[in-house]
Each structure stands twice: as C-alpha cells, then as structure tokens.
Amino acid sequence: MPLKVDSIDEGLGTKDINIRSLSSSSHCQTQNTPYIHKVGVPPRQKLFKEFTSIVKETFFADDPLRSFKDQSKSRKFVLGIQAIFPILEWGRYYNLTKFRGDIIAGLTIASLCIPQDIGYAKLANLKPQYGLYSSFVPPLVYAFMGSSRDIAIGPVAVVSLLLGTLLQNEIDPLTHQAEYLRLTFTATFFAGITQATLGIFRLGFVIDFLSHAAIVGFMGGAAITIGLQQLKGFLGIQNFTRKTDIISVMRSVFSAAHHGWNWQTIVIGASFLSFLLFAKYLGKRNKKLFWVSAIAPLISVILSTFFVYITHAEKQGVQIVNHIAKGINPSSVDKIYFSGQYLLKGFRIGVVAGLIALTEATAIGRTFAAMKDYQLDGNKEMVALGAMNVVGSMTSCYVTTGSFSRSAVNYMAGCQTAVSNIVMSLVVFLTLEFLTPLFKYTPNAILAAIIISAVVGLIDIQAAILIFKIDKFDFIACMGAFFGVVFVSIEIGLLIAALISFAKIFLQVIRPRTAILGKIPRTAVYRNIQQYPDATQVPGVLIIRVDSAIYFSNSNYIKERILRWLTDEQEQLKAACQQRIQFLIVEMSPVTDIDTSGIIALEELYRSLQKRDIQLVLANPGPVVMHKLHSSDFASTIGEDKIFLTVADAVSTCSPKLAEEV
Template identity: 80%
Template sequence: MGHRTEESMDTEEIAFRSLSSSNHHNFPHVHKVGVPPKQTPWKEFSAMLKETFFADDPLRTFKDQSRSRMFVLGMQAVFPILDWGRSYNLAKLKGDLIAGLTIASLCIPQDIGYSKLANLAPQYGLYSSFVPPLIYAFMGSSRDIAIGPVAVVSLLLGTLLQNEIDPTNNAVEYHRLAFTATFFAGITQAILGILRLGFLIDFLSHAAVVGFMGGAAITIALQQLKGFLGIKKFTKKTDIISVMQSVCGSAHHGWNWRTIVIGSTFLAFLLIAKYIGKKNKKLFWVPAIAPLISVILSTFFVYITHAEKRGVQIVKHIDKGINPSSVNKIFFTGEYLLKGFRIGIVAGMIALTEAVAIGRTFAAMKDYQLDGNKEMVALGAMNVVGSMTSCYVATGSFSRSAVNYMAGCQTAVSNIIMSFVVFLTLMFITPLFEYTPNAILSSIIISAVIGLIDYEAAILIWKTDKFDFVACMGAFFGVVFASVEIGLLIAVSISFAKLLLQVTRPRTTILGKIPRTNVYRNIQQYPEATKVPGVLIVRVDSAIYFSNSNYIKERILRWLTDEEEKLKRDGLHQIQYLIVEMSPVTDIDTSGIHALEELYRSLQKRSAQLVLANPGPVVMDKLHASSFTSLIGEDNIFLTVADAVLTCSPKFAEEV
C-alpha cells in the first residue's frame, strides 16, 4: 500500500484520527503503563543470576544464624540424614526394614544380570548395590528412590566401553576404563549439583526420554536372546538387524532346547507374578520376590540334573567378599583418560536424568519437596566413591523404587537395609550362584525392561503434540536400528531442534473482541470474536530476541498486508492502527527493539500507527531506556487491549 497524504484521506477518516488523538483526555479511566524503577546494572545482573542458579535461595536458611548453628545447618544440608534422623523411630524402621528386604530380593538377581549388560563379571553388579546405596542414604533427599545398577545405563556403558576396549581379550584395561568412566560420571553429576546447573538435564524432553527408554528396552531384551536361547557365538552389535541375523544364523546349531525350556518357563512365571502384582497392589511382594525364587529354583534344578553338561550355560564363579579398592585402577593419565571422561559424561547425564525423574515422581506422590541439586551432589558423590570401590555407574531404579514405595518405605534407611543384605550375599552366599543358568538372568532382565516400553505415553504424545511424537520415534528407532549412543544423539538433537524452532518461529495470532465483553481472544479459537474496524490486533506469544525478531516483524507485516488486501476487495477502510498485545512477551533485546523500530517506520509509510498493549516491566524498562517509547509516543502504550481499542476506535468499543 502506498503512502497516503492527509489530502488523500476522506473527511470521515480525518475526523476519526482527530478524535483518536485526543482520546486520552476524553477517556480518563484509560490507565497508563508504568515504567519500573531503574536498577543498577549490578543489582539487575545479580538478580538474574540468583533466579537462574539460586531460585530456591539456599542461603536463606543461614541468615541471622550463629556460627555453630550455621555449621549444623551446613552439615544437615550436605547430609540430610542428620536432619530427618532425629525423628526416626521404630514405626519407620518397620516400614524401611520390610521395604529394604523386599528390594534386596529383587536387586540381587537383577544386579548379576545387569553386570553382563555392562560386560562385567557378576560380582560388579553386587558391588554397585552395596557401596553407592550407603552413600546415597546419608546424602540423598529422596525417601523412596532405590539405588543400584539399571538396565539402560548398564547397556549404554557396556556399548560405549566395548567400542574402545575388547572386554574379553583385554579385561583388565576394560575394567579400568569402566571405573574411570564411573569416576567422571560422578564428577559430572556432582559439579552440576554444586554449580546448580540441574536445569541442563531438562533439555532432554519427556518425549525423547520415552522413545529412548522404549528403544533401549527392546535392545536390551534382544541382547538377552543369547542367554535365553543358549547361543554361544553372538554379535557384539546392538542394532536389531545384527541381532536377528546372529539369532537366525545360529538357529540350526547354536540353540539349546534345555536352555529355552528353562528360560521360557521362568519368564512366564515372572510375567504372571508381575500381572498379579499389578492387579492387586497388596500383592506387590509377589513380583518383587519372583526373580529370587526363579534363581533359587532354576539353580537347584541345574545342580541336581547337571544340565550344564548338556549345554546349559551357567554363571559359574562369582568372587566372594566385599568391594576391593580400585583407586589405583582409574586412568588419571594416558590415552584412556579422555575416553573415560567422554563416556562418563554421557553415562552420568543419562543416569542423572533417570534418577531425578524417578525421585520427582515419588516425591509428588507423597507430597514432599525434592531438592534436585542435592540429589545431583548425592548421586555424584556415590558414583565417585563407587568408582574407587570397584563399582560401575549406579542410579535410581524405577522398578526397585516402585517396589520400595509399595512396600511402605519411610526413609532412605531402606537403601541401608538393602545394602546390608547385599553385603551378606557377597560375604557368604555368592558360591551358591555358581549353577545359576544364564537363561534365568535373561528372563529376569526381559521381564524387568518390559515396563520401560511405555506405549500409552507414546499414544498420548501422538494425540498431544506431533512434533514431540517425531522426537519420541526418532529416539526409539535410532536405538533399535542403530545403537544406544545414536539413539541418544537423535533424542538430544530433536529436542534441541524443537526448542530452536519454537524460539525462532514463535506463534503470532490475530485477536478479536468477544461480544458483550472487553475480552480479546484469538479469532481462530473463538469464531464469534469480532475484528475492530480500522484496527488490527496481533498478539506475540514469545519473548522477542535476535533469533526471532526479524521473523516476528515480517509475520506481523504479512498479517497486515493480507488484512489490507481483504479490506480493499470489500471496499472497507484500511488499517489505521496496529495494536500489538505484548503480555506474553517476557523479555526483549536490542535486536527486538530494532525490529519494533523498523515495524514502526513501515507502518508510518502506510499511514498507520503502532500501538502497544500491556508490555511487562522488563520489556517496558528496555523500551524506555532505548527511547522507543518516545519514538512511538507514550500515549500509544496502553495497559490493556481494551484500553487501546477504546482510544483508537471508541465508537466500536462502545457499541460491541
């Protein structure tokens, strides 16, 4: 539309503009937008840092306290057990004792199986359920989370480690790299907690986590076909194509029917036990003790029949005794230092994401607050200590935590009880596992990881957000058809892509007035909403930054052009006012202000006026500091859209 002079305007339009220019005096109830008091740069910067890193204000507890009291509070902050331990009683011990014994019966057979996922000897899984839970019990803030090795992290760690060192031909170096990765996983977790950077794990979206976990569950289950079918030569790759080729290639000579019978029988038993526990919550203990019962019965059966002589693969020897020191086995120099650091960061972040998600879930169910940063420090500390005591990466286990919760745990003492049972197992019972068939461990792992396939969540994601579903499926297929690390990379990449897309392409909508109200809403959502003659009202649903400012300006101008072309076809008056509703605009930078200035100049060429409605205090402060308010005139900034319309189109505001 070309530039219109006052001479080219008709009499009615000139009168309308004259009336509008004096409307602030005619409508005294139209409120002005205030400019917040100016803050010093340091105060503004410190406030931003405090909100980003110290939103929960942890130093508030120490305010106006004596030195001795500050020391006590500091110790309680690091070791929460010193706080809640003072009110501990026999009633709580009863609940923790039952829960601890129950999760111990579940964790022992799981740990032996999970260690195989990490390509480690069975005792390392038990080691990782002895020391880390003890450390966490003293430092963690969750009452319900159960600590130990988990399937996804075990598989991820095993996959990444074997890409660097062959676990069979170079077992000593492989173990050293595993301890090194565990050490740096703990360091990563602790640093994130100390620096209060826990928000970084939120960049992995829920949809991506659902897809990643589901894909990892299928990959883990496929890996168990080696033990389930009794295959001796099995691929080291984790993708579904390689695994199925390995399974089918060994069908004629590599399968052992006795192993299949054992695995199938007890897998059916475990699934039935899980079904019973799901149907009747009071029978939660049935699926919890089913794995241990399976191990005992299958071990006894193999022992009395000597099935190991007929091709049934067994666990064989498990080292007796508690965790040996591994401080001198960690790579602090050499070529494997950087590799251990890289693997540790990846494994540590995944372990942290799973643990925090589990902790938050059960904290919400019991209605108590969980300090995410304390959790990270506790998880980091336990993995650092664990790396020095022959453990690999441990975290919160959802299956054990669910059993812990249903068993009536009261505090983290249930982890101590579980740890004590594992200690007794390491000291006295490990020789009894010698004849445990590998098929039963595979069955236990398959039954455990089935719960990670959350198809209901995937369906809900599809119904709610199609882009989220793409992220979910991308992570899922990446894990299943490529590898765990590829799936993880896809999950992170799609999560970031979605974030960047939302930041760079925010939504803008045209608003209309709901009849018989002063409310203005999206005309697509509310078809009855009426457009204001001569006025275009646009809402920007995002902060305006350098990344999206040019897009927002161009999108608003496209709205304006489309609207003017439509009005021209209908022979109606052109747009005289553009009202930008800015209540969703939480912040604006210099690029955003520059885009608004360009928008203002473009409107001037169209003989239209830019009007702002309801800018927030941060936005208003920056607009005022940049003199933008002087450019468009402070009389063109209003508290609400209704006030702006009342001034720009008083006849419409009164009639509609």
C-alpha cells in the same frame, strides 16, 4: 478512582507514564470515553544489580541460604553439615515404626536386586560380582547424602547397556579384561564428578533439555535393545554379535538357529519368563500382592539353580554363571586412569553415562516425591548421586543410579526413609560374604528372563499415544529416539533424542507464534479469532499478539510476520470494500523481554507503517520491555500516548464507534 498499575513493589520510586485522557489526545477521542489507565515504568537498575538478579534467579531461585540467615556460627555449622548429610536431620525423628517399614522394604528390594545385579553386570560386560558390589557401597553413601525417601539405588539396565556399549567400542572386554575394568572405573569416576559438579554449581536444569517425549522414546528403544541382547542367554547361543542394532542381532540369532540354539535352555528361560510375567501381572492387578512380583526373580533363581544342579543340565549345553568371587568390594583407587590415552575416553563415556543416570534418578525421585507430597532438592540429589559414584569407582563399582522397578517396590513395600537402602546393602553384604558360591549353577537363561521381565515396563505405549495426541513434534522426537536406539545404537538414539529436543526449542525461539485478536461479544476481552470463532475484529483496527520474547533470533521474523498479517488483511478488506486499517495494535503481554535487535525491528515496523499511513500502538508491555522501550527512546518515537495498559484501552481510544457501544 482510577486504577494505578505499577510494575514493581510500592515504595521503589515507580515512574508512571500518563496516557492522556481522550479530551487531550490527538486522535480519535470523545469526551464519553472512560479514563485510560497508566502504564508503569520501572526505575533504571544498575548493571551489576541486574546481572546479580539474573544469576540468582537462574541458579538460586530456591534461595538455598535462607535457613542460614540470622543464625549463630555454631548453628550455621550444624545446618551446613545437615545440608550435606540429610540423614542427620531426619534421623533425629527416626523411630521403631519407621524402621519396621524400612526393614520390610529393604529385604523386599534386596530379593529383587540380587538376581538383577548379576544380570545387569553382564550387560556392562563385567563379571557378576561387580553388579553385587554396586549394590553394596553406593546405596550406603546415598542413604547418608540423598534427600529422597523412596529411591532404591543400584545398577540399572539402560545405564548398564549404555556403559557396556560405549566401553567395548574402546577396549575388547574379552581379550583385555584388566584394561576394560580400569576404563569402567574411570568412566564411573567421571560420571560421579559430572553429577556432583552439576549439583554443586546448581546446573541441574541441563538435564531438562532432554524432553519427556525423547526420554520415553529412548527408554522404549533401550528396552527393546536390552531384550534383544538377552536372546543370547535365552536361546543358549555361544557366538553372538557385539552390535546392539536389531538387524545385527536378528542376523546373529537366525544364523545360529541350526546349530547354536539349545532346547533345554529355551525351556528353562521360557518357563520362568512366563512365571515372572505372571507374577508381575498379579502385582499390578492387586497392589497388596506387590511382594509376589518382587520375590519372583529370587525364587526363579533358587528353583532354576537347584534344577540345573540336580540334573547337571550344564553338561547338556545349558550355560551357567559359574564362579562369582566371594567377599566384599576390593579397592580400585589405583585402577582409575588419571593419565594416559584412556583418560579422555573415560571422561567422555562417564559424562554421557552420568547424565543418563542422573536423568533417570531425577525422574524417579520427582515421581515418588509428588506421590508422597514432599519436596526433593534436585541439587542435593545430584551431589549425593555424584558422591556415591565417585566412592563407588574407588570400591570396584560401576555407574549406579535410581532404579524404577526397585523404587516402585520400595514404595509399595512401605519404605519410610533411605534406611531401606541400608537394609538392602547389608543383605547384599551378607550375600557377598557367604552366599555367592550358591549361584554357581544359576543358568544364564534365568538372568535373561529376569532382565526381559524387568525392562518390559520401560516400554510405555500409553505415554507414546498421549504424546501423539498432544504434540506431533514431540512424537517425532519420541520416535526418532526410539528408532535411533533400535536400528543404529543406543548412543545414536541418545544423540537423536538430544538433537530433536534442541531443534524443538530452537524452532520455538526463532519462529514464535503470532495471532490476530478479536473482541469477545459483550465483554472487553480480546482473544485469538482462530480459537474463538465468535470474536469479532474491530473495523479499522488490526490487533496482533506476539507470543514470545523478541530477540535477535526472531525479531526479523516477527516484524515480517506482522507485516504479512497486515498485507493479507488489507487485501481482504479492499476486496470486500470495507474500511481500511488505520491502527495496528501489538499486544505485548506475552513478550517477557526484548533486546536491541527487537527494538530495531519495532523501529523498522514503525517506519513501514508510517509509509502506509497506519499508526502503531502497543498494549500491555511488561516491566522489562517497558524499561527498554524508554531506554531506547522508542516510546518517545511512537508517542507515549500510544502505549496502553490493555487492548481494550487502546481500542477504545482508537475506535470511537466501539467506545460508544461499550
């Protein structure tokens, strides 16, 4: 019984185009040729139904409302609340065992985040307390709305530096502190709005346009830039450039070498940086000792602060933190710019910072979700991150996101749920209420050492090597982003990363790959002759595969590329006195779609082949393509007996000699 292949589910009225058997075909047929399979044609779909189908697949592929089907109104209300606040769902199954893991993890990441927050605030040109504020309110909001069990929320180095760089280009943080602070909260507000909007309208795929290679390069360049910025505190330099490029920074460092460096500061910074790197090395060598690297920053702060206090090293030029405001977050609702000249600037900066923060959090969340084998709802994550930044902007916080270093510690410490963020938040609360005066004598060199040790992990050399081995164009994107950040600025590096990522997509769309296929010996399989050297071409037949959808952007190129393949083959055959090409078979299984320009290109290809006395044959067009071939009458133009299910069917019909061999 012959195989019937349909393009859609049974029962939907599939129409079949009957490819004539060899006994009735008009060309190159013998009675020994096997039955040729049918190619299904899907029924015509109404425009509105087709449009809604595309929209659903683009924005609602995961069918988020499936759990609401066939539910009572009260149950739908409960499910809706749980969708917004996942803690109400998993909280019902929370127990003491999970709390034990969460409290240990929360205390561990709190010991790491407190010294980091003070240092990261300086990267954003803010006072230290704003870093602590940002690890109090946002983690609480995320714990109730986030769906990741492992992400630890707070300020991160890359976003802090990016925000500080963009903000200081608009307002001087030293001479206009109040306006700078207001613009910070405004940018944070719009960062949250951007993130929440992407989640609500299910536009998370936007961040996927930054390729992995571009992110690796951007993060590595940002790590170098952040490390260079810490030379000010590490060397005890008073006057330091505000530019972030390596040339400006190194010029500033060496110009201060004769009179601006402080040897006591260097000793403190170098000693504790060595200790921090050694602790991190121990944590990597032995996973059970992860807590050593986690508490090392807090130990460093305590020891260095005590040392400066008893020796009064600040009188010898060692720069210290000085005053950190005591008390929890004051309200900042009235400080956000909702009008005026800074509104648009805050919006622009917020969108950029929000997207970068979202990209980092999404990558972290996906990584740990895969490690623990649970599903992460990307759109819920965006809404949660957006909500926490909107609330944060109203409670004196700046842009926060998932921190990779803290999340890794959170994971290794045995966190079970987002309660670890609540525990961390409570520890930060206690620190703000009672412990901030103890940080007065903390040397800036320690904060610099902590940040340097934290960002070292952002430089992923192995990933860059792997990218080079896999895809050279990806490596160009990686290096473009890296050098853009290091030699120009962090925002230029980000722009380069985005442009190269888009350029790669653009080139792949307008210049798709094509390949000549040959028959694998003793099979009915046809593959790329460049990949399979033993694949042989069929005499009198040229088989070309198009590895892309055919759109207006590439249709003319594909037509011309096929004709160039044909011309080259004809010249080689003529020189070798071999049989000329009589059939051109286009393998269309990779062609997922075709538009009007694509159909016109096929028509032009058909007419060009007619002039050369070559017949055009199509193999395995998909349902969408098949529908459009019939809607345009192109199938009738070339003949419905020239459309085959497989290349083997097409070849066996066009080449009786090969059919006899098979």
